[in-house]
Amino acid sequence: MATVFLVTLYEYSPLFSIGAVSLCFIITAAILLGRFGFHVPAILHSSDEPESITPTPEKHMVQVTNPFALDLGSGPANVIDGVSLKPCCLDSCVLSCFWGCEVIALQRALQTHQHNLKLCSPQHFLQALQHHYHYCQTFQICEDHREEVRTRIPDEHHITDFGPLPRDRYPLVAVLTLAKEEARNIYNIVANVTVIHVPDDKYNLSARILFQYLLTSQRTMFELKPLFMSAGAEDTSPPPDPELVSRPSSLEENPEVAGDEWDEWSERSSRDCVICQNAAVNRVLLPCRHACVCDHCVTHFQHCPICRAFVLESFVLDRPAEP
Numbered sequence: 001m002a003t004v005f006l007v008t009l010y011e012y013s014p015l016f017s018i019g020a021v022s023l024c025f026i027i028t029a030a031i032l033l034g035r036f037g038f039h040v041p042a043i044l045h046s047s048d049e050p051e052s053i054t055p056t057p058e059k060h061m062v063q064v065t066n067p068f069a070l071d072l073g074s075g076p077a078n079v080i081d082g083v084s085l086k087p088c089c090l091d092s093c094v095l096s097c098f099w100g101c102e103v104i105a106l107q108r109a110l111q112t113h114q115h116n117l118k119l120c121s122p123q124h125f126l127q128a129l130q131h132h133y134h135y136c137q138t139f140q141i142c143e144d145h146r147e148e149v150r151t152r153i154p155d156e157h158h159i160t161d162f163g164p165l166p167r168d169r170y171p172l173v174a175v176l177t178l179a180k181e182e183a184r185n186i187y188n189i190v191a192n193v194t195v196i197h198v199p200d201d202k203y204n205l206s207a208r209i210l211f212q213y214l215l216t217s218q219r220t221m222f223e224l225k226p227l228f229m230s231a232g233a234e235d236t237s238p239p240p241d242p243e244l245v246s247r248p249s250s251l252e253e254n255p256e257v258a259g260d261e262w263d264e265w266s267e268r269s270s271r272d273c274v275i276c277q278n279a280a281v282n283r284v285l286l287p288c289r290h291a292c293v294c295d296h297c298v299t300h301f302q303h304c305p306i307c308r309a310f311v312l313e314s315f316v317l318d319r320p321a322e323p
Contacts, residue, residue: 055299059286059315066214067091067183068176068192073148077207079160079200082152085174091187092179093141096122097151100134100162101173110193113215120190120217125175133173134159140179161200170210171198184217191215192224228290228306229271229281273297274305282318285311 073084087095109128113119119128122138135157139149151172153159162169176192178184193213199205212224273279279294288309293301298314 054302056285056302056311057313059313061315064188065090066189066192067178067187068093068189068214070095070174070176070192070194070212072196072207072209073150075148075150077198079153079162079171079198082150083172083196083198083207084148084150086148087139087141087145087176089141089143089145089176091183092143093176094122094179095139095141095149096125096175096177097137097139098125098129098133098173098175099136099151099153100159100169100171101129102132102169104168105129105132106170106173106193106195110213110215110221113191114219114221118190118217118219119177119215120184121177122175125177125191134169141176161202163202165203167203170195171200172196188216188218189214190217225289227284228288229292275300282316283314284317285309286313286315291317 067090069088071086073086075084077083085095085097087093106129109119109125112128117124117128119125126136135153137151139151141149151174162171172195174194174196176194178187178190184190191214193211193215194209195211197205197208197210199207214222214224216222271281273281273294274292275297276294279296281291281293282295283293283298284291285293285298285304288304288307288311290304290306292304292306295316302311303309304311
């Protein structure tokens with residue numbers, strides 16, 4: 001019956017027979033090639049065959065001490081009222097705030113550090129920028145300084161914005177450099193350059209850090225980028241009973257129990273691997289920079305479990321000490 005049906009189709013549609021034979025040939029050839037180890041599209045793989053995953057290459061990192069940290073402070077932030085900055089340094093530093101710095105001038109200054117003059121002091125940055133900015137304000141930051149500093153453009157400059165978009169000036173460029181000459185020979189990182197957007201009358205996007213660059217004593221430059229940690233909501237274990245935290249009587253009886261329990265759960269939930277929910281997060285996936293898997297689970301994935309981006313390589317957050 002099947003033969004009669006195929007003969008009838010061939011008489012009326014020879015292309016059908018040719019297509020059927022070609023399809024059978026392609027499937028047979030793909031199965032044979034797969035048996036001999038050649039790459040076969042996933043749709044032709046047998047569901048019983050285990051999928052082989054190429055291990056993610058490990059990027060070897062070098063640990064260095066960064067003596068600088070700079071973040072946005074509290075309070076209002078705009079060109080007229082200024083912006084608060086929160087510096088934190090391991091040694092005495094100088095914070096230089098360049099308002100309205102030209103984009104090209106900053107790029108040339110960074111290129112100067114890589115090729116000519118090593119930028120490791122406020123005077124070097126003043127020389128490299130060549131006064132291509134509206135206003136400069138400096139602050140002396142002590143080693144134990146924990147307070148915010150506020151920088152603003154004086155009213156006599158009459159600056160309320162930095163022109164229409166696209167702009168050729170950064171609103172604020174904050175530079176941290178070591179104050180002592182001898183300290184510049186101790187640390188490998190000698191300067192921190194932070195580009196900050198500050199809202200004004202013509203562009204009211206909220207204040208934020210756009211770029212951060214670290215300049216080294218070897219005349220190299222690295223862009224400082226944040227890591228994206230896995231969210232605590234990924235943890236399936238329930239949080240401690242809220243009544244233990246909010247009930248005054250339990251806190252009076254043992255004031256540290258509820259707080260410690262909550263902190264322990266919060267810390268554990270944000271550090272557990274999103275795959276096995278057991279081991280600690282110890283791998284950062286590149287280029288998406290998601291820190292979400294442990295050392296064991298990273299060998300089972302070629303795509304990030306958070307954003308599904310293809311993983312080119314990874315590096316270890318905390319390498320165990322060698323005996």
